[in-house]
Amino acid sequence: MADSxxxxxxxxxxxxxxxxxxxxxxxxxxxxxxxxxxVAYTLQAFERVPWIKHIVITIHNDYKDLLLDVISTxxxxxxxxxxxGPTRHRSIWEGIKSLGKVCPVPEVxxxxxxxRPFVESDILWKIVEAARECGAAGAIRPLVSTILAVDGDxxxxxxxxxxxxxxxxxxxxxxxxxxxxxxxxxxxxDFDYGTECLHLAQRYGGAKVRLIxxxxxxxxxxxxxxxxxxxxxxxxxxxxxxLVNCPEKIQSEVSRAFExxxxxxxxxxxxxxxxSSANHYIIFHTIYNQQSILQMSKDFLNNYxxxxxxxxxxxxxxxxxxxxxxxxxxxxxxxxxxxQENVADDVCVALxxxxxxxxxxxxxxxxxxxxxxxPILGGQIYTILADS
Amino acid sequence: MADSxxxxxxxxxxxxxxxxxxxxxxxxxxxxxxxxxxVAYTLQAFERVPWIKHIVITIHNDYKDLLLDVISTxxxxxxxxxxxGPTRHRSIWEGIKSLGKVCPVPEVxxxxxxxRPFVESDILWKIVEAARECGAAGAIRPLVSTILAVDGDxxxxxxxxxxxxxxxxxxxxxxxxxxxxxxxxxxxxDFDYGTECLHLAQRYGGAKVRLIxxxxxxxxxxxxxxxxxxxxxxxxxxxxxxLVNCPEKIQSEVSRAFExxxxxxxxxxxxxxxxSSANHYIIFHTIYNQQSILQMSKDFLNNYxxxxxxxxxxxxxxxxxxxxxxxxxxxxxxxxxxxQENVADDVCVALxxxxxxxxxxxxxxxxxxxxxxxPILGGQIYTILADS
Numbered sequence: 001m002a003d004s005x006x007x008x009x010x011x012x013x014x015x016x017x018x019x020x021x022x023x024x025x026x027x028x029x030x031x032x033x034x035x036x037x038x039v040a041y042t043l044q045a046f047e048r049v050p051w052i053k054h055i056v057i058t059i060h061n062d063y064k065d066l067l068l069d070v071i072s073t074x075x076x077x078x079x080x081x082x083x084x085g086p087t088r089h090r091s092i093w094e095g096i097k098s099l100g101k102v103c104p105v106p107e108v109x110x111x112x113x114x115x116r117p118f119v120e121s122d123i124l125w126k127i128v129e130a131a132r133e134c135g136a137a138g139a140i141r142p143l144v145s146t147i148l149a150v151d152g153d154x155x156x157x158x159x160x161x162x163x164x165x166x167x168x169x170x171x172x173x174x175x176x177x178x179x180x181x182x183x184x185x186x187x188x189x190d191f192d193y194g195t196e197c198l199h200l201a202q203r204y205g206g207a208k209v210r211l212i213x214x215x216x217x218x219x220x221x222x223x224x225x226x227x228x229x230x231x232x233x234x235x236x237x238x239x240x241x242x243l244v245n246c247p248e249k250i251q252s253e254v255s256r257a258f259e260x261x262x263x264x265x266x267x268x269x270x271x272x273x274x275x276s277s278a279n280h281y282i283i284f285h286t287i288y289n290q291q292s293i294l295q296m297s298k299d300f301l302n303n304y305x306x307x308x309x310x311x312x313x314x315x316x317x318x319x320x321x322x323x324x325x326x327x328x329x330x331x332x333x334x335x336x337x338x339x340q341e342n343v344a345d346d347v348c349v350a351l352x353x354x355x356x357x358x359x360x361x362x363x364x365x366x367x368x369x370x371x372x373x374x375p376i377l378g379g380q381i382y383t384i385l386a387d388s
Numbered sequence: 389m390a391d392s393x394x395x396x397x398x399x400x401x402x403x404x405x406x407x408x409x410x411x412x413x414x415x416x417x418x419x420x421x422x423x424x425x426x427v428a429y430t431l432q433a434f435e436r437v438p439w440i441k442h443i444v445i446t447i448h449n450d451y452k453d454l455l456l457d458v459i460s461t462x463x464x465x466x467x468x469x470x471x472x473g474p475t476r477h478r479s480i481w482e483g484i485k486s487l488g489k490v491c492p493v494p495e496v497x498x499x500x501x502x503x504r505p506f507v508e509s510d511i512l513w514k515i516v517e518a519a520r521e522c523g524a525a526g527a528i529r530p531l532v533s534t535i536l537a538v539d540g541d542x543x544x545x546x547x548x549x550x551x552x553x554x555x556x557x558x559x560x561x562x563x564x565x566x567x568x569x570x571x572x573x574x575x576x577x578d579f580d581y582g583t584e585c586l587h588l589a590q591r592y593g594g595a596k597v598r599l600i601x602x603x604x605x606x607x608x609x610x611x612x613x614x615x616x617x618x619x620x621x622x623x624x625x626x627x628x629x630x631l632v633n634c635p636e637k638i639q640s641e642v643s644r645a646f647e648x649x650x651x652x653x654x655x656x657x658x659x660x661x662x663x664s665s666a667n668h669y670i671i672f673h674t675i676y677n678q679q680s681i682l683q684m685s686k687d688f689l690n691n692y693x694x695x696x697x698x699x700x701x702x703x704x705x706x707x708x709x710x711x712x713x714x715x716x717x718x719x720x721x722x723x724x725x726x727x728q729e730n731v732a733d734d735v736c737v738a739l740x741x742x743x744x745x746x747x748x749x750x751x752x753x754x755x756x757x758x759x760x761x762x763p764i765l766g767g768q769i770y771t772i773l774a775d776s
Contacts, residue, residue, distance in 0.1 A: 134543075140536060144610060145555035146584040147535055147548075148528060148599060155522075156597035159556070159587045160535075167533035168547065196534040199547045209544035211536060216611055222532060223604055228620030229613035236612075322718065329717035330710065333771045341775075368764045376756045382768055383721050387729075 004051040007107040009128055009173075011046055012095035013057045015039055015114035016084025028221050029114040030063060033231050034373065035346065038221060040070045041117035041234065047076050049121045054103035057114065058084040058091040089191045089200075093183045099176070108132050109179055111197055112171040118217040118233060124171055126212050131173035135207030138173075138198045139214030140166035166211060169218045172197055178205035235373050238311050242266045242274035244283040247318060250359040254282075257363045261371070270296075280312040280370045288317045288326065293351070294335050301343050311373050313343075314366060316352045333381055340379030348378035356386045392439040395495040397516055397561075399434055400483035401445045403427055403502035404472025416609050417502040418451055421619050422761065423734065426609060428458045429505035429622065435464050437509045442491035445502065446472040446479040477579045477588075481571045487564070496520050497567055499585055500559040506605040506621060512559055514600050519561035523595030526561075526586045527602030528554035554599060557606045560585055566593035623761050626699050630654045630662035632671040635706060638747040642670075645751045649759070658684075668700040668758045676705045676714065681739070682723050689731050699761050701731075702754060704740045706747075721769055728767030736766035744774045 015029050029039040039057075046055045055078045059067055064081060071079050080102040084091040092111055099105055108128050112119060123139060130137035143165060149157040174182075179197070182205035190200060201207040221230055241263045246254060255265045266274045274281070281300070285293055293315055300313065332351070340349045348369060354362040361384045369377055403417050417427040427445075434443045443466045447455055452469060459467050468490040472479040480499055487493055496516050500507060511527060518525035531553060537545040562570075567585070570593035578588060589595040609618055629651045634642060643653045654662045662669070669688070673681055681703055688701065720739070728737045736757060742750040749772045757765055 138536075138544075140538070141533075143535070144608070145529075145557060146587075147531070148526075148554050148556045148584075148586070149552055150528070150554055150599055154599055156526075156586055156590055156599055159584045160553070162583065164537055165548075166536050166538055168536045169533060195550065196536075196547045198536070198544055199534075202544055211538055211542055211544055219611075219613075220532070223607075224624075225607075225617035225621050229617040232616030233613050324716055324718055327717060328712055329715060330712055330771070330773065334773050337771075337773055364764045368762060372760065374756060376752045377765070380768075380770055383718070383725075385718065385722050385725055 003125060005108070005128060005132070007132065008104060009052050009108045009110065010054040010056065010099055010103060010106040011052050011110040011112060012092055012099070013042065013046070013055065013112055013114045014084065014088055014091040014095065015057050015059050016091045017088070017115070027063075028227070030066060031227050033227055034234055037066060037070060038117060038227070038230060039067075039114045040074060041230075042112070042114050042119070043070065043076055043079060044074055045117060045119050046112070047074075047078055049124060052078070052110065052124070054078055054080060054099070054106070056080045056082050056095040056098055056102060058082045058095045060084050087192050089183070089186075089194050089197075092197065093191070096176075096179060096183060106176055108173050109176050110171050110173045111179075113220055115221040116170050116218055117221070117230060118219070119171055120215075120217070123212075123214050123218070127171050127173045130210040130212055131175060134210045135178045135205065136172070136174045136198055136201040137210040137212060139169045139171055139218055140211045141169050141214055141216070141218065143167055168196060168198065169214050169220070171218075174201055174205070174207070178207045181205045182207075235371065236262075238279035238309075238373065240264050240266065240275065240278050241280045241282065241370065242268055242278045244274070244281060245269050246282070246284050247286060250318070253359050254363055254366070257367060258370075261367060263370075277309065279309060280314075281310065282312075282314045282316060282366060282370075285315060285317045288322060288353075290327075290332060293317070294332075294339070297339050297349065301339060301347075301349065310347060312370050313347060313349045314352060314369060315350070316354060316362065316366070318354045318362075321355060322353065329381070336381060337379040340375065346373075346375055348373070348375045350378050351381045353381070353383040356384055391513060393496070393516060393520070395520065396492060397440050397496045397498065398442040398444065398487055398491060398494040399440050399498040399500060400480055400487070401430065401434070401443065401500055401502045402472065402476055402479040402483065403445050403447050404479045405476070405503070415451075416615070418454060419615050421615055422622055425454060425458060426505060426615070426618060427455075427502045428462060429618075430500070430502050430507070431458065431464055431467060432462055433505060433507050434500070435462075435466055437512060440466070440498065440512070441494070442466055442468060442487070444468045444470050444483040444486050444490065446470045446483045448472050475580050477571070477574075477582055477585075480585065481579070484564075484567060484571060494564055496561050497564050498559050498561045499567075501608055503609040504558050504606055505609070505618060506607070507559055508603075508605070511600075511602050511606070515559050515561045518598040518600055519563060522598045523566045523593065524560070524562045524586055524589040525598040525600060527557045527559055527606055528599045529557050529602055529604070529606065531555055556584060556586065557602050557608070559606075562589055562593070562595070566595045569593045570595075623759065624650075626667035626697075626761065628652050628654065628663065628666050629668045629670065629758065630656055630666045632662070632669060633657055634670070634672050635674060638706070638750075641747050642751055642754070645755060646758075649755060651758075665697065667697060668702075669698065670700075670702045670704060670754060670758075673703060673705045676710060676741075678715075678720060681705070682720075682727070685727050685737065689727060689735075689737065698735060700758050701735060701737045702740060702757060703738070704742060704750065704754070706742045706750075709743060710741065717769070724769060725767040728763065734761075734763055736761065736763045738766050739769045741769070741771040744772055
């Protein structure tokens with residue numbers, strides 16, 4: 001089989017940590033990233049892999065309601081909640097012991113951190129196959145820093161040869177019997193102070209441990225700043241921008257600005273609305289016809305909102321000189337706000353007037369709204385007036 | 389002396405790297421973070437330390453104009469630009485050789501990465517003093533991952549005892565003669581494949597190398613996601629919010645929402661404008677008097693803008709029912725836009741109307757604008773209408 005196993009694979013995600021290093025009150029796995037707890041992304045990443053049949057997450061009881069809410073919001077079908085132990089290894093062991101109770105005993109168990117949300121199926125697959133063959137396997141990355149051996153007085157003893165060492169990351173996978181034996185045989189010291197499952201599998205389970213290069217994306221959310229990095233990574237999933245009826249004289253400038261920010265541009269017209277992967281629609285109007293714009297928005301949102309793919313719908317009115325008699329601000333604002341409220345929670349809908357000759361400011365505003373992916377900035381009218 | 393040396397200290401910042409791991413076209417030290425190249429923050433961090441007298445930055449010639457622009461924009465007085473070599477060690481060596489030409493020969497040389505912008509004077513001071521005493525010193529951090537020794541076939545040989553090893557970070561410092569001798573004696577292999585200056589100082593300079601625990605903030609920008617983390621860190625410098633004339637019935641709800649996001653709240657009234665450290669002003673008006681709001685904004689900005697401390701000025705009009713006859717949208721928009729254009733580049737000025745009974749949506753919008761610290765969202769009128 002090329003890309004899915006013919007044996008049972010389950011996963012254990014220890015999520016009992018208190019995340020003290022983020023400097024925030026909430027443990028990092030429960031911090032909100034783009035309106036969802038971080039752990040929701042990790043659970044979704046595992047839920048999406050069809051050959052992982054059951055996922056045990058070990059948590060402190062305080063967060064059970066939050067987890068149940070995540071499970072129901074995202075319609076997750078494979079998750080089993082188990083109480084965490086007082087240390088990482090004790091939590092993992094609780095998770096492993098629960099296999100066979102909450103689900104059948106698997107042939108291979110994946111262990112992964114709840115705070116590494118960007119794991120993908122190809123690395124999971126490589127690790128699982130290697131574990132089945134060798135007994136245990138784990139993802140590694142090249143060292144970012146030099147590693148120094150410190151003597152007892154705080155002086156450098158020696159620095160390690162970087163070519164012989166690697167950083168141990170997650171995911172890891174184990175034959176069920178090997179990891180079970182390892183935890184049955186290991187000492188209290190291992191349970192309380194150990195960190196490396198691969199070491200236990202090697203020492204107590206007799207496994208030959210295969211190490212496999214993983215991608216950069218396996219990084220672990222550790223500090224508060226990492227939550228911003230996670231948000232940026234998640235926003236980068238939505239890079240498809242559709243320009244609808246973009247006036248020819250500004251099209252190349254608009255396109256270039258988005259492409260410089262690594263967006264993928266699609267140029268289209270009113271009739272044909274762009275690819276199904278489209279995330280951000282920017283719809284240009286050279287004439288301001290309030291009724292028709294609002295009607296178009298409504299039709300558009302009826303068709304596209306709620307697909308969880310479209311994130312931004314911006315109507316841009318260009319090249320017009322409007323006076324107070326042309327725009328009943330509060331009335332139009334009410335319509336835009338109602339449109340915003342009627343669409344899915346995570347779509348930003350706005351109306352922009354650009355009355356300048358150069359698209360420079362408009363582009364800055366479009367980029368800001370598209371990049372922010374923040375519906376709170378939607379339901380508004382933005383105006384760029386020519387200098388007076 | 390307790391906190392500054394009575395000997396000459398200079399710094400060398402190698403910045404010749406091409407940053408290929410960020411996945412972006414621009415080397416990471418030149419990527420924009422909140423409208424400035426990353427390296428500008430690092431240079432400012434060194435410029436601010438009064439006892440560091442000269443700062444040599446080694447760069448590729450392509451970026452000389454960008455660097456000159458940073459130096460003039462931020463009025464930096466201590467920077468000397470030197471051409472980078474083909475590897476990190478060769479660049480550092482170019483920088484060290486230039487000491488004595490571009491400035492006097494120092495007693496202690498600091499070496500620091502351009503892509504570690506969050507270095508502070510206390511750790512620099514500890515490292516410099518230790519280097520003067522012992523010959524060389526460097527900042528270390530506990531290991532984030534377990535370190536694994538890999539055998540020739542890609543299997544785990546053994547995992548290291550984390551308690552005996554540390555990650556080598558920056559800054560590092562050296563007695564000038566020791567680092568000079570080290571580079572004079574080291575091999576071409578060291579120059580081309582070595583990474584650790586401390587190792588060279590120990591091996592060729594005969595230094596006893598002191599290792600000193602550094603703070604989390606010494607982390608290095610390596611991947612694209614780290615740029616978002618850097619931006620978040622820089623935004624966190626601006627946490628002082630002043631609520632001016634906040635209506636009593638919403639004050640506690642507004643305060644709580646900001647405090648939950650780790651903002652520091654100051655409550656004041658029109659007359660007394662808050663502490664000199666204030667970053668974000670939110671000024672409430674229960675009556676909409678267009679002339680007086682605009683005049684107040686103008687006076688306010690004349691007094692506060694350009695201090696590089698104030699980042700957001702939001703005028704909030706609450707508890708009002710306005711009709712089309714009360715707001716000449718384009719006219720007021722023109723005034724707000726002009727205010728925005730007249731203030732410093734990095735201040736966001738906006739007018740918000742909240743016509744709802746609950747401050748919930750208003751708070752979300754205020755938090756979004758304050759957190760974004762983005763002047764492109766300024767010069768606008770935001771309105772939250774009651775559901776109709």
